[in-house]
Amino acid sequence: MQALILAGGKGTRLRPLTVYTPKPIVPICNRPFLLYQIDTLRRAGVTDITLSLSYQPEKIEQQLGDGSEFGVKLKYTVESQPMGTAGAYKFAEDLIREPTVVFNGDVLTDLDLKTVIREHKDRNALATIVLTPVEDPSAYGVVETESDGRVRRFLEKPKPDETTCKNINAGTYILEPKVLDLIPPGVSHSFEYGLFPKLLEKGELFFAHIPQRTYWMDIGTPARYLQAHLDLLANRVTRIHIKNRRGTFDSATHAEIDELSMIADECTIKPGAQIINSVLGRGCYIEERARIENSVIWSHTRVGTLAQVSNAIIGRGCHVGRSTIVGPGAVLGDKTSLTDYTKMGSS
Secondary structure, eight states: OEEEEEEOOOOGGGTTTTSSSOGGGSEETTEETHHHHHHHHHHTTOOEEEEEEOSSHHHHHHHHTTSGGGTSEEEEEEOSSOOHHHHHHHHTGGGOOSOEEEEETTEEEOOOHHHHHHHHHHTTOSEEEEEEEOSOGGGSEEEEEOTTSBEEEEEESOOTTTOSOOEEEEEEEEEOGGGGGGSOTTSOOOIIIIIHHHHHHTTOOEEEEOOSSOOEEEOOSHHHHHHHHHHHHTTOSTTOOOOOOBOSOEEOTTOEEOTTOEEOTTOEEOTTOEEESOEEOTTOEEOTTOEEESOEEOTTOEEOTTOEEESOEEOTTOEEOTTOEEOTTOEEOTTOEEOTTOEESOO
16 A cells, blocks of 8 residues: 655745745644654554655755654656646556555544555545534535445535535545556546545445544634644643643743643743743744734744733744733734734734
8 A cells, every 4th residue: 555645836825824835834833744744644654655755855854864863765756837736646556566545735634544445445436535523614515425334426616505415525535456447647636626536426436424523624714723722732632642741941930831731841930921722833932921822823933921822833043022911813924023012813
């Protein structure tokens, strides 16, 4: 079994965080995001992984290397132009010899992949799609299934009266190599609109897997990126445990850091500062009586005296001035500087 992670997106919805950092390696609890997907694959015994890249690929290769540090073997393909989801799979054809797990590169999940692989083999399926239930499926594509698990049809952004189904495409597939023959070479082609309808049309063995109690979060917007952190800090993601919440850092005796917060190496936290349910990246400097709550702060950012940061995301190398208020929904890109007494976000 091999794997292909589709990690070529520009991360437009996650801007300004992705201007200098490609979405696949934005930090989630101070680890490059892709490592969570790599962990999921490794737990299921899949260690031969290809990353399909297109935006700032050298930064991703630089961080992840050949994968040996993470117990896997990584290879890379770089598209000169975006090929669509199925087109990217076809583009990597030379590297694919076996059944392949395909991941969309923006989903954080604690999926039990081993069970999905076993079910795919037991059913002798040509293709398996993982689904996840959502409260309001109208913003997604719904996938209806038969009682035996076969895929019946796809409905894109359905109105409430069009279907009672709430299961959507979770962006994880298992595909047999024969599927490659159904994808035209050298053109942009999509799984959702191209390949999957073709599988249904041809009556192929195309099944869905609907896991029980599995965490699923598309981290592609700032609000969901922040929510993923809060879920991890609160241990709401069953199979992903944050082992080390504390690096080696310098904290004043009179600073307050709650047990949920995560503090990376080389941070400095001055007297009277409060860090509550938040993540600080490497080398952050938090001055006297600053308060940071329900927020994510990337590395080497300085937060001034009496500043308040709440439900916000602050990029790398920023400076937040004295008595500044950064409120819910605020997102600062790398190297942003806020002068003293600034107010942003809803306070």
